[in-house]
Amino acid sequence: MTFAPPYGAPDGLLHRLRDAAAGRWDAYCWHPFVQQLAEGSLPLPAFRRYLTQDWLFLIQFARAKALAAFKAESLEALRSKASSLNALLSEMQMHLNFCAEWGLSEADVLAELEAPQTVAYTRWVIDRGLAGDILDLEVALAPCTIGYGEIALRIAAHPGRKRVGNPYEAWIETYASLGYQALASGAATRLDRLGETHGGAARFASLSATFSEAARLEADFWQMGLDAKS
Amino acid sequence: MTFAPPYGAPDGLLHRLRDAAAGRWDAYCWHPFVQQLAEGSLPLPAFRRYLTQDWLFLIQFARAKALAAFKAESLEALRSKASSLNALLSEMQMHLNFCAEWGLSEADVLAELEAPQTVAYTRWVIDRGLAGDILDLEVALAPCTIGYGEIALRIAAHPGRKRVGNPYEAWIETYASLGYQALASGAATRLDRLGETHGGAARFASLSATFSEAARLEADFWQMGLDAKS
Amino acid sequence: MTFAPPYGAPDGLLHRLRDAAAGRWDAYCWHPFVQQLAEGSLPLPAFRRYLTQDWLFLIQFARAKALAAFKAESLEALRSKASSLNALLSEMQMHLNFCAEWGLSEADVLAELEAPQTVAYTRWVIDRGLAGDILDLEVALAPCTIGYGEIALRIAAHPGRKRVGNPYEAWIETYASLGYQALASGAATRLDRLGETHGGAARFASLSATFSEAARLEADFWQMGLDAKS
């Protein structure tokens, strides 16, 4: 399928990364899990599995943001990352509330073991962030932050989308919201800018491998949800 | 099953870690993959899959050893870790040669994508090493170094072991060799000592969670081999 | 001199660290810079030099707190460190305002080069935090957070303290305030607890070397201020 890139400048780093990883990007952004979310046909156990693992994911994602704050190259960047970390930590409480609406108690969620796919993606991001610089880290994180925004837009554009009676409507609306869309778009703009200041063009082969691997690990994460036993 | 711990002091950290994780430890050290190695019944594609992923594993394992060198708390420790890193890098060439005997060319091996299970275990180890201290890192690495030694002993003790005509004999002998057994035993002794100097008793709950998680991720690694399509 | 330890449990880690480093601790907490602050006799250029370097120090201190958030071993600890990081970033604006009262414009402060003593202490803390675990990092940070609280109490108890017309009264009151004293006392309690859960007793020799080195580097920092040319 083709889906026009919704964020970032046409000649910016994000567009180039997305184009170079087109196959994996589509496999992630339009994974059967996503399509079934859009059509309201996803089995409930798959969604519950995803929700609990996403909680465990968010804890590590917050650590990755703390790492980005540590690596910040200016006080302004440090403030921005610290603020973003705190926003994430606030949202995590909402995630637990959302889990509760799906019949997953806080105790259930906290008792869950991390799936290998959760471990793989999160620790790989952290390692990229420690082995590389802030651009390497941001490229590794981009498929999550930016991808979820694009996924919501792809769902909105899907002819087969079910709106009335779709049990996943609240999830979809979270990421389709103006607030989240602005966040994704802002992240894209910052990534493009970071690409300019940090040699994105010269480093493209390496950055592209990182972006593509992140998309692959994100798709594995959806698949882990889909594979949940009922 | 019960298998007497072959390395480390009876009241040392390793024995305690191994006992506390008994279920996962056995699931790793006597995984169906291991049993089938012993009995010579493991499908060849499973072994080939394991071999290629193990190569990718070793690259990250070498990075973890470099990290241990960076974290070394004395010049003596730094020398020891650097020497261990260089020994590993030398052995890696032998691994490629071994792959070649199994019909896996260097190009085949290098073209392989990391399985999620490989990413999960290796990057999790590196993250434990960065988030924690040298003891956290060594505990995360122990199931690999020490576990392979014990696995070879379990295979040797297995009544159903096939020796003649077992295609995996060379692999088994590598880890059953005096050289590897001394390495595993030495690693156990060092871990016990590190436990004493670094508060292993007080930190046991956390260290035990690390050791147990490493055993789980190692068992996932065997399973990934076993799941290989023929 | 003897000054009774104001924070932490009598048999806790902090008291032991403080006792073992008594000479350096006193040399830091009752450095001539501090005594001259108390007596209002510190040359203004020395204080200005300190203030501008302290600004540069705080930027790195914020990075060390981000590192602590990354290393946090629970979501609760992560929230606590992130909150502490944000509080620090807010206070840094006050520091700039305070500098302005001393005739140091924001531009002056931002144009300042880091003194070797500032580089030494801050990067050493960050390295301890990366080489070691959260306890190593907190021990390296303790002389700053906790020491400033004790310094304010030592000043308050100094017979020769000048209150009326002391140009440094505002600085002294900042750290003598109930708010800062509660912060220092809370940090001490957390350090004692961390000592219990992370093997502080077994690791004492190493932790003591860290604490003592931090006190030495803090004393060097005062001396750097005192050495400022007028």
Next chain:
Amino acid sequence: MTFAPPYGAPDGLLHRLRDAAAGRWDAYCWHPFVQQLAEGSLPLPAFRRYLTQDWLFLIQFARAKALAAFKAESLEALRSKASSLNALLSEMQMHLNFCAEWGLSEADVLAELEAPQTVAYTRWVIDRGLAGDILDLEVALAPCTIGYGEIALRIAAHPGRKRVGNPYEAWIETYASLGYQALASGAATRLDRLGETHGGAARFASLSATFSEAARLEADFWQMGLDAKS
């Protein structure tokens, strides 16, 4: 003074870094300590102070090389860094022998406290390496590896150089040797290449700040030697 850059390509990253930091580079490469080495007039206590601190420096330098191995982006790079780490560790024994010739026993050297200048430079390098990528780390290390080579050439070209009866002849010859010159030249070539693959041009402002800061901290290190009390 002007001294033609002896290593690296005329349009490569190293030349640009060196030019942009010309003032500090000269202040480091032709520090009074260096000039007095060349002329044989350096007070012995200054040299002894330098030698003992250099030993402490080398331990941290080895840790920085271990960090470079951890950050290596290919197996080839990992091998190269591990090999370089081992070479350094071997040379460190020679350094102790050299100290012994200067009347500094191993016990003397090991009992020495790190000077603030030693702490500042070494931990700053490590922090740059952790906050940034491999290029940031290599740029931070370059003034040491490459600078010592250039310093030996500047000494050789100095009209006032004393050869006969210069107590520092052995030190000078170490760095003027073909072996060391090849090492410095090779490091320059690798840095230029890393500049190309890692966006050196786009990142020049940041890299230049790193290189310049390293030169400043290296000059402080010489000054620390020169300031030694007799």
